[in-house]
Amino acid sequence: MKRTVFFISDGTGITAEAIGHSLLSQFDGIELKMITKPYINSIEKAQLIVEQINQAAELDGVRPLVFETIVNQEVSQSLKKSNGFFLNIFSTFLSSLATELNTKATGSVGKTHSISNNYVDRIDAINFALDNDDGSRTRFYDRADIILVGVSRSGKTPSCLYMAMQYGIRAANYPITDEDLEEGKLPAPLRDYKHKLFGLTIDVDRLVSIRNERRSNSKYASYAQCQFETKEVEALFRRENIPSVNSTYYSVEEIAARILASQNITRRF
Amino acid sequence: MKRTVFFISDGTGITAEAIGHSLLSQFDGIELKMITKPYINSIEKAQLIVEQINQAAELDGVRPLVFETIVNQEVSQSLKKSNGFFLNIFSTFLSSLATELNTKATGSVGKTHSISNNYVDRIDAINFALDNDDGSRTRFYDRADIILVGVSRSGKTPSCLYMAMQYGIRAANYPITDEDLEEGKLPAPLRDYKHKLFGLTIDVDRLVSIRNERRSNSKYASYAQCQFETKEVEALFRRENIPSVNSTYYSVEEIAARILASQNITRRF
Numbered sequence: 001m002k003r004t005v006f007f008i009s010d011g012t013g014i015t016a017e018a019i020g021h022s023l024l025s026q027f028d029g030i031e032l033k034m035i036t037k038p039y040i041n042s043i044e045k046a047q048l049i050v051e052q053i054n055q056a057a058e059l060d061g062v063r064p065l066v067f068e069t070i071v072n073q074e075v076s077q078s079l080k081k082s083n084g085f086f087l088n089i090f091s092t093f094l095s096s097l098a099t100e101l102n103t104k105a106t107g108s109v110g111k112t113h114s115i116s117n118n119y120v121d122r123i124d125a126i127n128f129a130l131d132n133d134d135g136s137r138t139r140f141y142d143r144a145d146i147i148l149v150g151v152s153r154s155g156k157t158p159s160c161l162y163m164a165m166q167y168g169i170r171a172a173n174y175p176i177t178d179e180d181l182e183e184g185k186l187p188a189p190l191r192d193y194k195h196k197l198f199g200l201t202i203d204v205d206r207l208v209s210i211r212n213e214r215r216s217n218s219k220y221a222s223y224a225q226c227q228f229e230t231k232e233v234e235a236l237f238r239r240e241n242i243p244s245v246n247s248t249y250y251s252v253e254e255i256a257a258r259i260l261a262s263q264n265i266t267r268r269f
Numbered sequence: 270m271k272r273t274v275f276f277i278s279d280g281t282g283i284t285a286e287a288i289g290h291s292l293l294s295q296f297d298g299i300e301l302k303m304i305t306k307p308y309i310n311s312i313e314k315a316q317l318i319v320e321q322i323n324q325a326a327e328l329d330g331v332r333p334l335v336f337e338t339i340v341n342q343e344v345s346q347s348l349k350k351s352n353g354f355f356l357n358i359f360s361t362f363l364s365s366l367a368t369e370l371n372t373k374a375t376g377s378v379g380k381t382h383s384i385s386n387n388y389v390d391r392i393d394a395i396n397f398a399l400d401n402d403d404g405s406r407t408r409f410y411d412r413a414d415i416i417l418v419g420v421s422r423s424g425k426t427p428s429c430l431y432m433a434m435q436y437g438i439r440a441a442n443y444p445i446t447d448e449d450l451e452e453g454k455l456p457a458p459l460r461d462y463k464h465k466l467f468g469l470t471i472d473v474d475r476l477v478s479i480r481n482e483r484r485s486n487s488k489y490a491s492y493a494q495c496q497f498e499t500k501e502v503e504a505l506f507r508r509e510n511i512p513s514v515n516s517t518y519y520s521v522e523e524i525a526a527r528i529l530a531s532q533n534i535t536r537r538f
Binding site: 003011012013014015018019021022023025026027028029030036038039065069071085087089090092093094096097098100101103105106107108119122123126130155157158161162165166210251252253254256257258260261267 | 272280281282283284287288290291292293294295296297298299305307308334338340354356358359361362363365366367369370372374375376377388391392395399424426427430431434435479520521522523525526527529530536
């Protein structure tokens with residue numbers, strides 16, 4: 001049986017999605033059709049959504065789940081006239097939080113993700129990640145919060161960009177090459193920054209498949225080459241005492257959170 | 270009065286933070302000290318957190334707020350022995366959701382952000398954004414979901430990377446230069462893809478300040494130049510019927526959500 005899920009917000013919908021995904025990940029074997037409706041900030045817009053919820057209920061033969069984070073109570077109430085099953089974090093938690101804080105909610109919308117002092121830190125961090133990607137520049141490692149190291153295509157760039165975007169962390173990355181591994185030593189530009197290094201490892205099969213998408217049937221993408229590099233880089237990390245995480249099993253969110261949890265890095269937001 | 274806020278999770282903590290930030294953005298004038306504790310997945314780890322919560326309560330003279338998303342009920346219960354004010358989305362919503370779905374929660378941790386089929390789409394999209402950044406490559410615009418256009422430093426690159434990371438959208442971007450604006454025509458590489466174009470505008474003062482950080486006291490960063498470019502690019506967008514958003518007032522999350530809401534783009538996750 002298919003079930004439609006609505007994420008409805010007067011802002012971007014990101015919080016509603018995060019809550020919904022977290023809760024729904026606790027249930028197996030249900031086919032879900034997910035629909036996000038951001039910027040629902042008027043009764044007129046809410047009424048259009050009511051129709052869509054009711055249509056989905058009729059089509060599915062079961063009422064849709066609605067994860068809703070609308071601040072305005074009138075808009076929120078007019079949505080509730082639909083045939084949906086509602087979970088609303090504002091109406092559930094806001095009044096008890098107001099009591100605890102001994103103050104009133106302001107009722108303003110979408111301040112979480114609005115432009116703030118974070119803006120400059122975030123753009124700086126993204127630019128830092130781009131300018132110091134893949135060993136392209138190494139002279140500003142004194143400014144880096146962390147330097148990710150690993151073989152080519154082990155997931156360094158997306159992890160650096162995510163840390164910049166989510167936490168404002170200045171993350172550089174440096175590829176460990178074939179030649180570095182044959183020498184068995186840390187590349188020279190890294191030696192003064194050992195305390196900032198964090199390793200990414202990857203399973204051979206995954207690496208073979210990723211490299212084949214870029215350069216198929218090359219030596220670079222061969223099983224033997226990938227096996228050599230993954231094995232040697234792990235040995236290097238052990239010898240040099242570089243902490244690491246295997247990117248085969250974790251998303252960039254998880255890689256970033258694990259790095260933060262294990263290193264002494266201060267988030268900028 | 271300072272108030273400590275804990276975000277505690279058995280996963281990355283991203284959902285707990287999203288919920289907490291959303292709710293707390295509804296209250297003004299409270300000084301908050303925020304602490305995230307990810308991967309709290311055992312009673313031993315929970316007990317260490319209990320001490321930290323109690324210490325903060327004593328130091329602040331008021332109990333901390335605790336936004337908690339721990340699946341395991343034993344771990345969650347042992348945390349509750351602390352002197353904190355708890356908001357827990359699992360204990361609040363999970364049982365009513367289970368009743369509605371007529372099934373039981375699995376109790377497994379952190380599946381939301383785990384590696385899944387999204388992985389390939391996401392990495393593809395990030396690589397697409399990097400390879401097609403700043404007009405560096407234009408021959409794959411047929412593969413792009415969207416092409417952001419705007420003057421240099423109007424926020425195109427971070428917006429493209431965010432859309433790739435969050436939604437798996439393949440977003441290219443192309444800078445509109447001085448010369449393009451003097452000619453008053455769309456640059457040639459964009460003309461076949463008008464339906465994919467989305468504009469970013471920016472206020473003169475903001476642009477002056479951003480450009481000065483990159484190349485201070487240059488013609489590029491001068492008020493006259495920035496004024497010319499911002500005015501002309503807005504005129505170009507109007508003439509060519511290119512929808513746009515002003516990046517001065519919105520975060521990358523909001524820019525991305527607004528583009529998705531206004532364009533007919535299919536998210537990959």
